[in-house]
Amino acid sequence: MSHRIYLYNFNDGSRIEPSRQSGLLKNPLDLLSVYGGNEDGNLMMIEWGYELPVFFYPLFTDHPFLGATRYNNPEGGIFAPAKTGVELFKALYNFIELHADKLVEDVPSFLEAKKRLFDYFERYVRYAYFHLDASDVFNMNESSHYEQGQALLSQIKKTNEIIRKAITTNDPSLLNQCPDIQDSIYGYNTFRQYFNEPVYAYGWEVIFPIDEDMPEIEEFPEGLDIRVYQRDNKFGFVHRNGHEITPAIYDLAYGFKRDETNVALVQRDGKWGMIDENGGECIACIYDEAYEFPDGASYAVVCKGQKWGYIDRQGRQPLPLIYDNALDALGNIGTVQEGGRYFLIDILSGEKCSAEYDEINILSYAPPLYEIRQATKKGLLAVTGKETVAPVYSRLEAFTDDAFLLSSKKNKALFLLNTNVLVDGCLQIDVVDYNFGIYRFFKNGAYGLCTREGLLLKEQFDSIVPYAKHETDKGWELLAFKQGEAVSIIADGTIEPLTAAQCIDYLGHDWSYVITEQQKDILEHQCGAELPVEQLFDKGSRLLEQGKVDEAYVLLKQAADQGYADAMSDLGYIHTAFEEFLDDEKGFHWYLKGAELGSAYALNGLGLCYQHGYGTDQDYAKAFAYFKQAAEAGVVYAYVNLGMAYTDGIVVEQDMKKAYQYLKRAENLGRPAYDYLGYVAKETGYYDEALSYLRQGSKEGSAYCTYLLAIMYQDGLGCRADNRKALSTFKKANEMGDINSILEIYNILRSDEELKDEEQAKEWLSKARAQGLEIP
Structure with a gap:
């Protein structure tokens, strides 16, 4: 059973009667939770692991209360009217935009996410109530679902009070007082750090994908003049001017993309092919399986008769379809499987370009990079076939857009994508600033610093505050502590002792949430009589x-x-x-x-x-x-x-x-x-x-x-x-x-x-x- 939370927008008022009774189940772990989908009167908005992100708490702002969950038997379901919840949610995002310089790392991405979220709420969230079902997560704890629901509801209420106060007083720093920030199990010290966590994509990644059960979207995708339409369970394509590009003759159809691909994947009579913007089948529907051309790629993966290979944009096969499996190509280099082993090939010549591995997956298209697995160990492979990092790590995950995190039982390592630099042997690695690509690491009993460009300073600091000053004439500055003295780390790697005036600045209100008591003592001592x-x-x-x-x-x-x-x-x-x-x-x-x-x-x-x-x-x-x-x-x-x-x-x-x-x-x-x-x-x-x-x-x-x-x-x-x-x-x-x-x-x-x-x-x-x- 996966432990996830579910958020619904629904319309059945009879299902939300509050209850004061507890202990409906003798053992909540006996219950395997069920969940609802998109249907009449119900919209599944979120299916997310372990938590409802803080910035969705405002959806439960209008006298939220506990009741029996909509799809599960135990107590602990949380309910609230939708209208006022959406209003506070939008007010929070407008407030974040107003203070984007303090709260947002990637403003264009945030604005895009905000636009999508607001559009989503306008278009799909049309029922009267919100409902949060955390039964799966509550099953992990021996406390009753009622007690856990009550604790979560209290957390939500406290957070919304703080959000309203921050908006009313126009003080974004108050958001750092949210309970989930103050007592973060993930190590966040500020709302800014939490909100800019890449996994959330400013909230849009959290929203459950819109599927075929949703009402058809009649609007044309932004930046495109052609869209898919459906008639009598068949699919076709229509131009913005009303001209029918193709009639509705396909069993399935994927839309055109906003790049130079200019082809769309279609299926007819169980076979796959592609059409161009004029409606012609530039690649005939003859393949048992086919995948879209990745952005800018010259080759797409196809399968016929259980054998895999590649075709170019004209439908030509540079090599015979002879492999047990094939994955997306990077330039002229493909990843294929033969005899249960994966390796790289040159698609034009068919020559083998790498050693064989149990698994190869693309990690990055630009610059090109693969994840390799040998038994249970993972590493990194260049498109040339050279092992950038040998497969000796038990875990490999995307850390930021610029770096990957590798870990084993004994240590962690950071691989910097732009420079192919590996910082290894670390006990701890944190992102200090996404915008500048700054990372701190802890090894050999001290902290060091690297950026997306490589190692900046070897381990030598007692501590480094994980928050950068942006608006300086030196690019950026970090507050650090070395041998009991407060120092400033400059973007070029220079280390400078702090003046009394700088210490006073760091002791101000804006930094009070990211500086420890011990660090404050050092700063105050360094101020002296000033x-x-x-x-x-x-x-x-x-x-x-x-x-x-x-x-x-x-x-x-x-x-x-x-x-x-x-x-x-x-x-x-x-x-x-x-x-x-x-x-x-x-x-x-x-x-x-x-x-x-x-x-x-x-x-x-x-x-x-x-x-x-x-x-x-x-x-x-x-x-x-x-x-x-x-x-x-x-x-x-x-x-x-x-x-x-x-x-x-x-x-x-x-x-x-x-x-x-x-x-x-x-x-x-x-x-x-x-x-x-x-x-x-x-x-x-x-x-x-x-x-x-x-x-x-x-x-x-x-x-x-x-x-x-x-x-x-x-x-x-x-x-x-x-x-x-x-x-x-x-x-x-x-x-x-x-x-x-x-x-x-x-x-x-x-x-x-x-x-x-x-x-x-x-x-x-x-x-x-x-x-x-x-x-x-």
Whole structure:
């Protein structure tokens, strides 16, 4: 079974009822997934391996939800209305075009893909709903399809929020915050890298091919005056001026191509031939098999009586048809099979041009290059028949338009197509820039660099940032680190130390997503006394996140003294949260000053001060007002605080519905409070969601989530009641520090008929008394 996702556009509203039930299948792996095709009321848009690419997420933007899949039994299908999804998809592509200089490597190819995609949506996507079926992929995981569908849906929602925000604020850098970029399993650091991945072809390659089941396209192909038409299950050709080139007499017909070929492949009465632009059969329909002339090629492959060979454009056979198989020719050189072995021949003379191999395939037409296979090992062969790379590698794949990647168990190698240079013995090879053809490789414990023209710099760098500066007077520049120093690599291979001004530039917002914390430290150190206030704050915040509070305080205080409002907010946090700096009055002072200077984070901090009385009189009304202001300014922690306030009913009157709304907003912005989300979902009867949140919280080490999860197992909320499972989960909660679990364990061991154990019950009773718990 292949593990793929399927995207449909369909019209049957009765198939998309949301479901809150889970566990429809005892074992999802027992199900072999099925998929739908193009039929009345249904269009298969995408069949793709393992993932729906991020730039198609906008199709599920209008209140997407889970339900039973259209073609499979398990849950986890995702649905959404089509109209608004298409609108956001087009808005994203228009936004990408607007910022093509920052987001697109090959602008002409992107514009062509965008035109095709928009045309596809206009012409074929005409049904009311979109449906994503990832059953095949979900079958690879032991979690239920419902849980996996819920996780994917959450990912889609977060991504679409970021996309909308990027478009609204006209800030393309926000796209780097998409979850699939932040946590990429493929090593992407930016949306630009992801979007320019050649396998996607800017989205067009992902679309499922239009086949004979699709409505006939009446338009003439772009750049051509002749098209195929169909009548009574037969095919013919018609000119743009309405003149019939040939009547509909052929069983099959392939259209003319936009090159100098000027012939089209046709089949009549089971035999193949070719017609010219005047409708004449320039190559008679006499062959059992025939293939089109490759672009610009002089010879095409044909077969008669199970023997293969070549014909030229006049239908002449330079050699007799004597081979067991034949493949496309490169110039006068053909690839043929005889006795189970492949080799190259000169088509004009019939002379053998290479050694024999188990397999030969064309990798590149210009410049010409073949893949060869000997047993399980692969290599490269020139059109001259010379082995460019011996067949010693276990895998060979196209890497970019300019290079092929070869790999074996021990190492990887990069073959540069334009110069026939092989960079081998590498542990890692990455594309740095497709436009300039720049690659970094890692071997012998260091990084080196090559371009499409060959090896540029041998391995010598601690790291190389995989993102190039384009608009420089030196062609391009790369940021690299060598022996603890930040340097610039120039297009000609020159290595220059960075100035303080260059370091400051790399520390700016545009580079924050591609530079590691360690690299930032080096850049900041290299700035010396010239480090700007923004970077003082950034470094101080990083140190604070790392728990280095003493070092963080020094830098944050310097930034605050220079009027940086968010640094003041961090100082307020330090003075109210860390024992060695604990000073509520200073905390309130810095929060207040930061808020006055415009820090939204300080507003949230003021709310906490008024809620708990840190450095000021306790005032719930002011606390709530500051939380609201901070939330309106986009502070995710403020949404959590509002959700907690409505849950606890202390700052404001308890309202579980509002609590859930605010907590969900925080989750969608990347700050899930699993304990509160799980509790509120449980209390409001959304048991499936509660189980999901509590399990996640338990995985992340929350004793409270683990305790609540045990309660749900015990009471059978969203699942079958199971005291054995509840008991083990209560014990886990206690190990994590939850003392309330002690009494629950005691009660189960004392009263459950199957699990009763008086000796263990006494031990847990002693633990309860030692903790000062009230024994019922």
